Amino acid sequence: MAHLHSRARRLKGKGQGGRDPPRSHPDSHFIKEEDAARTEAYIDGVRSAGDADTRREKRQKAMRDALAEEPIDGYKHPQLRLPTSTLDACESSFTAANENREKASPQFFEDTAIMGLLCRHDRVLWLVNMHSAGEKQFNVFALIEQLFQEIPRDIRVGLLYDVACGLERSCRRWGFLERYIDHLEFAVSVFHAFGHEWACQLIYHPRKREGFGFTNGEGCERFWHSISHLIANLRICGHPNRIYTLDMQIEHADKSSLKRLGDWIRRRHAHSAEKRRDTEKALADSGKSVAFLRAQWALQVEAQTKPLPRFVGRTKKKGQDAVNAVLLLRTSVKFRKAQVAELRQEFLDAVMDAEPDAPLRKIAFESASESLEKAQSELDRKESALGVTERQSLNGLGSSQYLQLKMNARALKRRLRDRLRARKFELDRVEQSFRRLVNEQKLYTHTESAVKRREPTISKVNSEYNKLCREMSRLVAEGKAPCGEWKSLQKGYGSWMWTTRFGRMSGWTTMR
Secondary structure, three states: EEEEEEOOOOEEEOOOOOOOOOOOOOOOOOOOOOHHHHHHHHHHHHHHOOOOHHHHHHHHHHHHHHOOOOOOOOOOOOOOOOOOHHHHHHHHOHHOOOOOOOOOOOOOOOOOOOEEEEEOOEEEEEEEEEEOOOOOHHHHHHHHHHHHOOOOOOOOOEEEEHHHHHHHHHHHOOOOOOHHHEEEEEEOOHHHOOOOOOHHHHHHHHOOOOOOOOOOHHHHHHHHHHHHHHHHHHHOOOOHHHHHHHHHHHHHHHHHHHHHHHHHHHHHHHHHHHHHHHHHHHHHHHHOOOOOOOOOOHHHHHHHHOHHHHOOOOOOOHHHHHHHHHHHHHHHHHHHHHHHHHHHHHHHHHHHOOOOOOHHHHHHHHHHHHHHHHHHHHHHHHHHHOOOOOOOOOOOOOHHHHHHHHHHHHHHHHHHHHHHHHHHHHHHHHHHOOOOOOHHHHHHHHHHHHHHHHHHHHHHHHHHHHHHHHHHHHHHHOOOOOOOOOHHHHOOEEEEEEEEEEEEEEEEEEEE
């Protein structure tokens, strides 16, 4: 188990003289600067080779923006279990995910930060000295590469990082750490997890992943605190002395922690035993089997990590696409019905004539029947979404303004439901009233602030949805909607009106 984190520090300004004479610790924890530079060159080279794809994506985004159209959400890599929209939202929420955001300007400071890799017992493994303005990912890859040079190739490593979702995304997209990726398990540090989207927490929260136990990934924060008394001195000393001082401090911290390691193990063992007893009691009280709960959890994760429905703004393409999909499915169902009838007759004839291939004809008939059921179910679902029946004609619906509003309203309604559901799960921790320890109180505070930070987004989606419903009502009143849509609007598209007081939902009403 390893923790990754960086800490910005404003050190000796540039132009204040050259570097001091070399002075190095015999057992330095710092990665050599030339090794870090080679890693940076490799990362930049791989990304530069993919610049053509990046430019194409930017052009497509510009075209969508001109049409007020969103990109199609989905999974960019088969081994990434989160859709693009969730990963983008997480990366935009964290400073560590933005390589261009300055923590300390390299124009004025020689060294801007250090990034550390610590083990499960909060002991420093390696550090890398940073000279860039932002938290560049090559520093992370340099530390991980150094780690795998010192451990057996077949070992599995749990890696906790503030933006682990974005880190794995880069690895899958660009092929970074390709030799080790199958031996890595990514998770987000506990105190940073609540700043991520709920869907991301389902996948990357260490409490929800096997193998991480009660590791919180905050060992780096504790290390930064332990050396905070050196800040004043390190601001003005030369580069070699700065590195040497940090190495000496780490050596002292390692010797001190070794004396406390036995007590640390005893406390963690007692804590784990207590949590195990509480969990076994809660499991027994629930009356549910472990297999059942695991199956339900898998279904929950699958449902809550689905891609967002597309919102297409001012274009009419969504309505036309929905109509075309129904027309294609109607044709497919008609063809499959004829095919099933033909195969059924062939099977019956084979049985009557006692033909040897009758079992094969039965399999073909059953397979075709199953395909017909799936196609019919999909057709019913899409017709229900359009608000039409199988006997109704779809002529002219493709360019209907009402249909366009209706499809967008469905997309926003699903988004609103998903966000409110996620908010409810996040509030579960906040609303618990049992006694909290110090660390539990910190988690409570982080959750509280994260939920508050997401409230404006929910309010915005709710406002957009209400606006679409009002426009749909106006079109119904003006007679510009298909027949029977007023009842559909009353039943299925009432806007979710909600008011919140932090910590609870005060009520739900459906508004016509």
